[in-house]
Ligand code: SF4
């Protein structure tokens with residue numbers, strides 16, 4: 001299963017980005033291969049609709065879960081539609097710490 | 105904590121009361137989200153201001169040398185932005201929405217999309233902390249994105265400088281900018297005044313705000329101008345389970361303070377109004 | 392003649408001026424229309440006892456995607472500048488996000504597979520009202536939750552101009568952004584209402600800058616004079632901007648306003664002042680057109 005985590009930078013020591021639609025990077029973690037791929041969020045500077053566009057973006061990676069600091073109310077329904085489960089983490093954890101949590 | 109001041113319609117004294125809260129907070133990040141008509145900086149003139157330009161969107165322009173006058177763009181445009189002026193096809197930048205359809209379809213590639221970057225973002229220090237404000241170039245629509253940019257910068261600065269409290273002077277209206285302002289803030293204070301139109305606006309504002317957040321407070325400004333409507337506002341708030349944290353009388357001193365580029369707290373710390381604002385501050389920040 | 396009443400920012404008394412001015416135009420025997428173009432928060436009609444005649448619905452373009460015909464090529468998604476098409480080909484998902492759509496029709500033009508049909512959505516309305524003396528009032532109103540105020544302002548003014556009337560008084564949107572400009576470009580003369588405070592002046596300057604950039608004629612009414620300072624007078628004099636009138640600050644005026652009443656009907660000095668204002672506006676407006 002793949003999980004998308006919003007990240008401020010592109011390494012496993014980066015801290016989670018609290019914004020979903022306008023985060024800097026997505027960390028795509030694969031629970032089977034245990035590999036993490038960092039992809040730049042193309043919608044960071046979008047004028048409008050950064051949230052939905054980011055849902056589309058991570059859905060295209062076929063992730064099943066998404067981890068971020070917050071999900072706007074418009075995002076939630078779209079996430080349900082593409083069957084992505086949302087996990088909110090508000091503490092300033094690193095990507096590595098979150099990956100460890102996911103493996104528990 | 106991030107707190108936003110709103111008023112539905114402008115002119116209820118929102119900025120004056122907001123600036124009084126900023127005085128009381130002492131060390132604070134002050135954010136002016138009223139990007140159409142920013143004016144917190146008049147009371148808190150910033151120093152060491154850093155100015156950045158902001159791309160608010162795109163506009164189409166027609167290169168006349170390439171235009172073959174086929175009229176396709178005019179036919180396609182849903183915003184009536186393309187006019188024929190003295191036999192030439194021209195795009196009215198005010199009407200252009202930046203959808204780029206004409207740009208994509210023009211058979212002669214005569215249309216170019218250009219960034220509109222006349223809007224500005226300012227950041228500086230003032231006597232109580234740091235202040236951030238934006239100014240949209242005239243005629244730009246406040247899409248809410250600008251507010252997101254301003255607020256993101258505020259949050260970054262709050263972390264960087266270790267200043268915990270952010271106080272936002274919000275935009276008028278209840279459209280997109282309003283939504284962008286209240287989404288994710290901890291508390292909202294709506295400043296209203298006792299007039300029929302004020303009450304009507306307040307109801308609309310509360311309706312929309314309630315749909316996305318819980319912690320809403322109301323301040324009735326100039327309450328003594330119409331006690332009857334003040335009572336109606338009180339009843340309405342009671343019904344909606346919203347706390348009124350202050351009723352402020354009409355007082356010329358608020359204007360006098362503004363003229364002296366001071367907040368009412370700085371201008372007359374012990375006045376009746378200041379006292380009432382201090383009480384409101386306590387309730388909002390300590391609850 | 393179309394006269395817009397505007398202010399850099401809300402709350403300077405724009406609605407107060409529009410409504411009292413309208414009453415004065417009527418009592419002076421002019422044929423006049425009052426049009427509320429403050430479509431986000433229209434409330435100038437609250438000051439009159441009116442009966443609604445009719446509503447005209449304002450619509451905006453919307454695409455309808457037929458998922459049976461769609462081949463998931465993604466061209467519509469690429470064409471949409473507003474991220475309004477939610478498109479996940481991997482999951483065979485495509486749909487319109489209505490609240491992000493600007494109705495530009497680009498997606499429809501893009502689709503080569505006939506999968507997008509034309510449709511429209513209601514974004515607001517223009518309403519006609521009439522008082523007991525058969526004076527007509529118009530109000531543009533944006534539907535709650537919608538953001539496109541421009542088409543409503545355009546339709547409202549268009550409807551107003553289709554009626555026969557010597558003077559159209561338009562209560563404009565506050566601010567100096569798109570809605571204000573849309574109203575201003577359709578007006579012959581603009582009355583800027585300000586107050587003599589630093590806030591008022593800063594907003595006035597922006598409004599003046601905007602009006603100068605589109606070459607419009609305007610004059611200023613200083614509301615609540617007597618409180619505040621003289622900076623605004625200095626500014627107006629230096630830039631040779633005509634002052635139409637000063638309306639003194641009075642608690643009495645504020646009270647009538649708060650009760651939804653027109654001060655010109657109760658205070659004789661205000662009535663006279665507004666008669667003077669009306670005559671000046673007509674004169675200023677005519678001298679340029
Ligand atoms: S009409 Fe324009 S804004 Fe709406 S979905 Fe189509 S391309 Fe996007």
Ligand code: SF4
Nearest residue numbers: 461462464465467502
């Ligand atoms: S352009 Fe037409 S066929 Fe292609 S994805 Fe869009 S709706 Fe489907």
